[in-house]
Amino acid sequence: MQQIRSQVTERDGLFELEAGSDVLDSPRYNHDMAPTKVRERTWNKWHITALWVGMSICVPTYTLGGVLTAYFGLSVGEALLAILFANVIVLIPLTLNAFPGTKYGIPFPVLLRSSFGILGSNVPCLIRALVACGWFGIQTMFGGLAIHLFLGSVFEGWKSLGGTGEVIGFMVFWALNLWVVIRGAESIKWLETLSAPLLVAVGIGLLVWAMPNVSMTELLAIPPKRPEGASVVSYFAAGLTAMVGFWATLSLNIPDFSRYAKSQKDQILGQIFGLPLTMFLFAALGVVMTAASVKLVGVTVSDPVTLIGHIQSPVWVAVAMALIIVATLSTNTAANIVSPTNDFQNIAPKVINRTKAVLLTGLVGLVLMGHELLKKLGLIVSDISLETVYSNWLLGYSSLLGPIAGIMVVDYFLIKKQRLDLAGLYRDDVYPAWNWAGFLAFGVPVALTLLSLGSDAFSWFYSYGWFTGSALGGIIYYGLCVMRAQPSAVKTAV
Numbered sequence: 001m002q003q004i005r006s007q008v009t010e011r012d013g014l015f016e017l018e019a020g021s022d023v024l025d026s027p028r029y030n031h032d033m034a035p036t037k038v039r040e041r042t043w044n045k046w047h048i049t050a051l052w053v054g055m056s057i058c059v060p061t062y063t064l065g066g067v068l069t070a071y072f073g074l075s076v077g078e079a080l081l082a083i084l085f086a087n088v089i090v091l092i093p094l095t096l097n098a099f100p101g102t103k104y105g106i107p108f109p110v111l112l113r114s115s116f117g118i119l120g121s122n123v124p125c126l127i128r129a130l131v132a133c134g135w136f137g138i139q140t141m142f143g144g145l146a147i148h149l150f151l152g153s154v155f156e157g158w159k160s161l162g163g164t165g166e167v168i169g170f171m172v173f174w175a176l177n178l179w180v181v182i183r184g185a186e187s188i189k190w191l192e193t194l195s196a197p198l199l200v201a202v203g204i205g206l207l208v209w210a211m212p213n214v215s216m217t218e219l220l221a222i223p224p225k226r227p228e229g230a231s232v233v234s235y236f237a238a239g240l241t242a243m244v245g246f247w248a249t250l251s252l253n254i255p256d257f258s259r260y261a262k263s264q265k266d267q268i269l270g271q272i273f274g275l276p277l278t279m280f281l282f283a284a285l286g287v288v289m290t291a292a293s294v295k296l297v298g299v300t301v302s303d304p305v306t307l308i309g310h311i312q313s314p315v316w317v318a319v320a321m322a323l324i325i326v327a328t329l330s331t332n333t334a335a336n337i338v339s340p341t342n343d344f345q346n347i348a349p350k351v352i353n354r355t356k357a358v359l360l361t362g363l364v365g366l367v368l369m370g371h372e373l374l375k376k377l378g379l380i381v382s383d384i385s386l387e388t389v390y391s392n393w394l395l396g397y398s399s400l401l402g403p404i405a406g407i408m409v410v411d412y413f414l415i416k417k418q419r420l421d422l423a424g425l426y427r428d429d430v431y432p433a434w435n436w437a438g439f440l441a442f443g444v445p446v447a448l449t450l451l452s453l454g455s456d457a458f459s460w461f462y463s464y465g466w467f468t469g470s471a472l473g474g475i476i477y478y479g480l481c482v483m484r485a486q487p488s489a490v491k492t493a494v
Contacts, residue, residue, distance in 0.1 A: 006423035009040050013264070015104050017422050029426040030116060030349035033342065035105035036259045043260040047189055048270025050196035050255060051163035053251075056278040057199040059142040059303055062286035064243065066302045069287075072239040073226030076219055076287055082236060083283045086243030087276040092277070093251040093405045093470070098267045101255025104422050108253035108339065108344035113425050115477070116442075117413035117435040122347055124404045124442070128252055129340035131401070133361055135249075136336035137369035140177065143328040144170030145305050150321035155313040163376035170373065177329060178362045181337045182355055185260055188333055195330040202323045203285055206304070210285075210292040210400075219291050238463045245466055247275075248401040252408065253339040284374035337361055387429050403445040403473025404465040407438055408476040415481045437484070445469040 017035045043051075068079035100111050108128070140295070147169035152159040162288035178451070180187055185420060220326040226235055261267040286304070297310035308320040337358065344357040353362070374380045412418060412422040424430025452461035461468050 008445045032354040043268040045270040049274035050193045052274025053196040054192040058331035064283040065287035073235045075224040082239040084280040087279045098254045098258035101258035102261045107342045116438040120434040125343035130341035132340045133364040136365035139332040143173035146324040149309045153317040213295040214292040402469030403442045406470035406474030408478045437480035445472045
C-alpha cells in the first residue's frame, strides 16, 4: 500500500525523500527531477575533478587568452592572471550553491523553488536554459568541424564537400551529444572519467609540438592593445568579470551535478582540484599555440581545430580530431545539455520527461545556430562573426546571472539556514507560487545594468556586472526577507 505522506530521513548529513502520494501525485514532480537516493550519490572527488577537467578543456577555453588580448586590451601575462583569478573567485559560488544539491539530492530548478517560488523558478531557469542552448550550439559547431576534418583526413573525397561537410558533421555531433545525456548521469560520469586523462595528454602533446617554435619571453613582452598610458585596473577588471562569466552558468546549476556527490568534502575538493588550474593551463596553451601557429603552419590560427587541420599528415589529423571530438563532447554534454534538460522539465514535470527535455534542448540549440549553418551551406551571406558574438556574450550574460547566484546563496545560507522542506519543494502548499522578494532582488540589478549601458558615469556597473549584480541581488534579497515574516515552511523544515 502506498504511503500518503512523504517521509524524509537523514544519513550522515545527507537527506533522502521517501515519496508518498502527496509528492508522487503532485504536478511538480517526476522521476528525473526527484531527489537522488543516498545510494545513487556515487561521485567522489576524483569523479568531480574529472568532470571539471572534461568541461574546462574545450575550444572556447583555448581561445580565452586571445579574447582577452584582442577585445579587452590586456597583455598576455595580464590575460592569464585574469583567467586564474576569475576561476578562483568563481569557486566560491560554485561550492556554496553545490551544498544544497549534495545535502538534499535536488537539481537546480528544484532548489530555485525556495528563492523564486514553485512557479516563479521557471523564469531564472529559462534564462539559464537559453544561455546553455546557445553554448550547446556553439560547441556543437566546433565538434562538427572536428568531425568534418576527421572524415576529410580518412576519406580524400570528403574534403570537397566544404561547408556542407561541416553541416553534416554538426548534425552527427548534435545527435551524439543528445544520445549521451538521454542515457543518464552514469553515462556522463563514465564519459568525463574516461576523457579527462586523454584530454590532459592532448594538452601536453600540443605543448611539446609548439614550444620549439615560440619564445615565451617575447610572447610575454608583447604590448597590450589599449591606449598608451591607460591604467590597467579598469581593463583588468572588465576582463576578470568576463572570465567569471565563463562559468557563471555552472555556478547556478552546479546542484545538477553535486546531487550525485558522496559528500560535501567530495564536491568541494573535486571542484578545487579540477577547475582553476585546468582553466589556467589550457588557456595558456591556447596563447602559446596561437603564437607558434605562424611558424607551425604559416598563418596565425586562434583555434585548435583549424590549426590541427593544417597538419599535412592525415594520420595525425585523424588522431587529433578524434581527441578533440571527445573533448568537445565531454564539455558539451555536461556544461550545456544537463541544465536545460532539467530546466525544461521544471515547466511541466508530468508532461516533459528527460528524453523530451533533451530533444527540446537540441532543437533550440539547432535553431540558434541556424544562421551559421545556412552560411556554411552557402544559402545566405553574412559578416556576423561567431567569435564576436561569443566574446560579447561573456560580459553580457554574466551581468544577468550574477544576481541569481547571489540570491541563491543568501536564501540557502542566511534565510533558510541550510534547512529546506524537501517534500514541500515538490508540492504547492509549502513554498509560495511566486516569491516576489526574489524577483525584486533580481530585477533591480538587471535594470541598473541596462541603464548603465547608456551612461558613461555608471558604465562601471555593467563592466563589473557579475560582481555588482551578485552583491546587490543578495543584499536586496536579504533585506526584503528580514523585513517580512518568514514562511512557516522555514520554521518547520527538516
